[in-house]
Amino acid sequence: MSATGEEPAGLYLHVPFCSAICPYCDFAVLVGRRDKRQRFVDTLLAEIALYASRQRSANEPSRQRRANETQSPDTIYFGGGTPSLLEHDDLERLLEAIRRTFAPRPGTRIYLEANPEDVEPASLDAWRRLGVGTLSLGVQSFDDDELRFLGRRHDAAASWRAIELALAAGFETVSVDLIFGLPGQSASGWRRNLERAAALGPDHLSCYELEVHERTTFGKHRARGELDELPSDEQAELFLLTHRLLAETGYDGYEVSNFARSRRHRSRHNRKYWRHVPYLGLGPSAHSFDGRRRWWNERSLPRWQRALDEGASPEAGSETLTPEDLAIETIMLGLRTAAGVDLERFEQHFGFDLAERNSDLLERSIAAGRLRREDRRIVPTLEGLAVADGLAAGFELST
Ligand code: SF4
Incomplete structure (x- = not known):
């Protein structure tokens, strides 16, 4: 989330x-x-x-x-x-x-x-x-x-x-x-x-x-x-x-x-x-995330060290995630966990009903034994967990 x-x-x-x-x-x-x-x-x-x-x-x-x-x-x-x-x-x-x-x-x-x-x-x-x-x-x-x-x-x-x-x-x-x-x-x-x-x-x-x-x-x-x-x-x-x-x-x-x-x-x-909670990473190559922006430190120890020796930030790059990026990651990360994707929470954050927009895909994945519905959740079966990344890739986010 x-x-x-x-x-x-x-x-x-x-x-x-x-x-x-x-x-x-x-x-x-x-x-x-x-x-x-x-x-x-x-x-x-x-x-x-x-x-x-x-x-x-x-x-x-x-x-x-x-x-x-x-x-x-x-x-x-x-x-x-x-x-x-x-x-x-x-x-x-x-x-x-x-x-x-x-x-x-x-x-x-x-x-x-x-x-x-x-x-x-x-x-x-x-x-x-x-x-x-x-x-x-x-x-x-x-x-x-x-x-x-x-x-x-x-x-x-x-x-x-x-x-x-x-x-x-x-x-x-x-x-x-x-x-x-x-x-x-x-x-x-x-x-x-x-x-x-x-x-x-x-x-x-x-x-x-x-x-x-x-x-x-x-x-x-x-x-x-x-x-x-x-x-x-x-x-x-x-x-x-x-x-x-x-x-x-x-x-x-x-x-x-x-x-x-x-x-x-x-x-x-x-x-x-897995839940997009903010984290701060310190040390060479460490990644951080503040809820929208992800940034990472210099990967090489000497470069990371040199920046800090000079009193500068060792940040080497960053990306700002769009709401669509965050939504895709939420599905991907959720389907890698036994708890799956919480549809209520998803709708609160992204403003649309994921299950409704993907009703055909869900039907097919449930029939194939890869996903199941549990109240307001989409949950991977064990066979679904085995192909979790592929499952997430099929979801449609735009209207
Ligand atoms: S070199 Fe070996 S022990 Fe060190 S981090 Fe990599 S896998 Fe782990």
């Missing part, structure tokens, strides 16, 4: 460092030693300070948009990259600056992405003491061959150990990321991964399909004919297996890639992206 200020904003901090770069990774990441990481933290503090100074001058009408950008968040997300590589003192410095500048709401949820190799009792304890509520572990697989193929630095035993330690440490939510659809991966191989994850019982699971992006190492291998992607019908089979098996083991598939043991373990932060 277009932003209405009805939900608190989110804050995202992009930490671009990893101990090595995975061959499928398309994020803005690099390998950086400790001195580089500390210089990064200093610059991130400068970016926070830049927003603090804008907040102070928010009374000027021309600064009003900036005031909206900094409305009190109720989520703080350290993503990357590998934020678990940051020193605990650096995380503490960042959180202190965030508290001073953005005045997060009581009960704000702090998220931290961590790789299994960084998980030790002492680090878990430090993250808990810093207030981290959701620890998100980049496990990816419980199979050593798959982990090697993905270029990961941990093995299956480290995945198990990290999850068990994290669950015992008392976080509100422990989330585990897995990847499926590797070249040659069989349904039984992927099933074993899911069964292992479910047996360990994290509160939340994110299961992403392997995507091969052109500029990555895998992309180059594919261009040379050295990497055969899994055919799309086999990918679809693994997607359906994921949702069915996890539903049987007590995980609610509340979004295309996300599964929670109960409502309280669903991602409050990601929900903001």
